[in-house]
Amino acid sequence: MRFLWIHAFQLILLSILGSVFTNTNVQAQVKPFTTIYPVAKAWSKNSINAIIFRKNSLVTYKKHQYIAFYDEEGQVVLGKRRLGSENWSLITTSYSGNVKDAHNVISIMVDGTGYLHVSWDHHNNPLNYCRSTKPESLKLGPKMEMTGSQESRVAYPEFYKLANGNLLFTYRNGESGKGNLIVNLYDCKQQKWTTLHDNLINGEGQRNAYIQTTVDKEGVIHLSWVWRSSADVSTNHNMCYARSRDGGHTWEKSNGERYTLPITAGNAEVAARIPPNSELINQTSMTTDDIGNPVIATYWKESAQDVPQYHLIYLQNDSWNVKILPFRKTNFTLSGVGTKRIPVSRPQILASRYGGRSVFYMIFRDEERKGKVSLLKVTNDQNNHWEIIDLFNEDMGAWEPTLDTELWKKKKIVNLYLQKVEQADLEGQTDFPPQMVNVLEWKP
Known part of the structure; x- marks a missing residue:
């Protein structure tokens, strides 16, 4: 199967004076080259394969990229390809998950010695974790404990790779509105997990922290979070x-x-005071600029009269700032429990440098843009220019962006997990048939 080259044809350029965005529109034609690498069809009746808190859905180690997803039967599928190749080696493992609950995602990472680590199927239930039997292999060993401590009520497993090849593993112990953050550390030379913090962020039985994390080029770990006071998403603040x-x-x-x-x-x-009932979403993304300042992407609405807009929260000159990206026109509300069917995706944020200036790329989906894979580029200079392009022109349903963080760190190449999925409120399922999984590659 040959590569499919996708072109986007319209760009909206808006200029900003200082930190205030104007309504000036400048249109231009752009053709950002993207490459699509088809993989296989997978479960699409909800958003479990394409939800933003998968850390990671894709990961590169040396010259190969790894992928994980649930097939239409709920089995964990692993894949591997050589970078630049469209030929995937896929295996269906013996492990499965409760795919009816969109929280129960698969997260993967490869440690510094080449072992693939996999965690899957969690929403306040015992830990599911294993790793490959040898370096750079897709064959998984038996399910195992990490430390054996506080592993009975796990949610939102996330892997992060440190500069020395060791791994961090974070998860919530408890439940929505009543949970604590656990942090484990893996020594890849000893092949052993230890508890780094058995309660790094304490909800005190009254709240829990929904986090986003990044490790910068200097090895500094940046962690940000919103508090939630109950299972109701409207209590995010x-x-x-x-x-x-x-x-x-x-x-x-x-x-x-x-x-x-x-x-x-x-x-x-x-970093930013945001009251409850602001349509503030949880579990988005963060990055750092070229000198290590944190940048957080999320959305909320400023007042009851406004519509929810994407925001950047960033540290500059030792002070926290908020940049509003006011291009949305339609309103929506967030309330209740469970996975929601929301007209916009949570945003993914990346940072680079061009012409001596920091450049931020926010990847998102919005029904106002017909569900396309869109990218907003912000140049952090005196004029604060920003523009939006579409990387993929098809309606992606309830898809949210996840990407190969290690490939971006090393080569500044974006590889997105791409799959059209649907989502119903309150963990409902749709009749949407299995859809093709692709990897979308874009080089800024």
């Missing part, structure tokens, strides 16, 4: 921040003040 300069052992605020652990609502640094 505030954006908080912490960082670690020593591999996750100790944590500090953006001004260098050391946290007394665990972090609680009482001592957390607030």
Whole structure:
């Protein structure tokens, strides 16, 4: 099967004076080259394969890229290809998940010695984890414990690779509105997990933290989160921040003040004050600029009269700033429990540098743009120029962007997990048939 080259034909350029966005529209023609690598058909009756808190759906190690997804029977499928090739080696494992619950995602990472780590099927249930039997292999060993401590009520498993090849594994212990953040550390030389923090962010039985994390080029771990006070998404509020300069052992605020652990609502640094009932979404993404300043992408509405808009929360000159991206026109509300059918995706944020300036790329989907895979580019200069292009012109349903973080770090190439999926409220299922999984590649 040959590559499919996709062109986007319209770009909207809006200029900003200072930190205030104007309504000036400038149109131009662009043709961003993207390459599509087809993989296989997979479960699409809900968004479990294409939801943003999969860390990761794709991961590159040396010259090969790995992928994971649930097939139409709910089995965990793993794949591997040489970078640049359209030929995938796929295996259907003996492991399966409750695909009726869109929370129960698969997350993967490859450690510094080449072992593939897989965690899957969690929404407040016992840990499911295993790793490959040898380096750069798709064959998985038996299911195993990590540390054996606080592994009975796991949700939102996420892997992060450190500069030395070791791994962090974070998850929520507890439930929505009543949970704590666990952080484990994997030593790839000893092939052993240890508990780094059995309660890094303490919900105190009254709330839980929904996190987004990134590890910058200097090895600093940046962590941000919104608090939720109950299972109802409308209680999401505030954006908080912490960082670690020593591999996750100790944590500090953006001004260098050391946290007394665990972090609680009482001592957390607030990067942006956002009240409940602001349509604030949880579990989005963050990155850092070229000098290590954190940048968080999310959405909420400023007042009851406004519509939800994407925002960037960023640290600059030791001060937190909020940049509104006011291009949306239609309203929606977030309330209730379970996975929601939302007209926009949660955003993915990346940072690069061009012409001596920081450039941010926010990847998203919006029904206003007919469900396409869209990318907003923000140039962080005096004029704060921004523009939107479409990387893929088809309606992607309830898809949210996940990407190969390791490939981006090393080569500044975007590889997105691409699959059209549908989603009904309250963990409902649709009759949507299996859809093709693709990898979309875009080079800025």
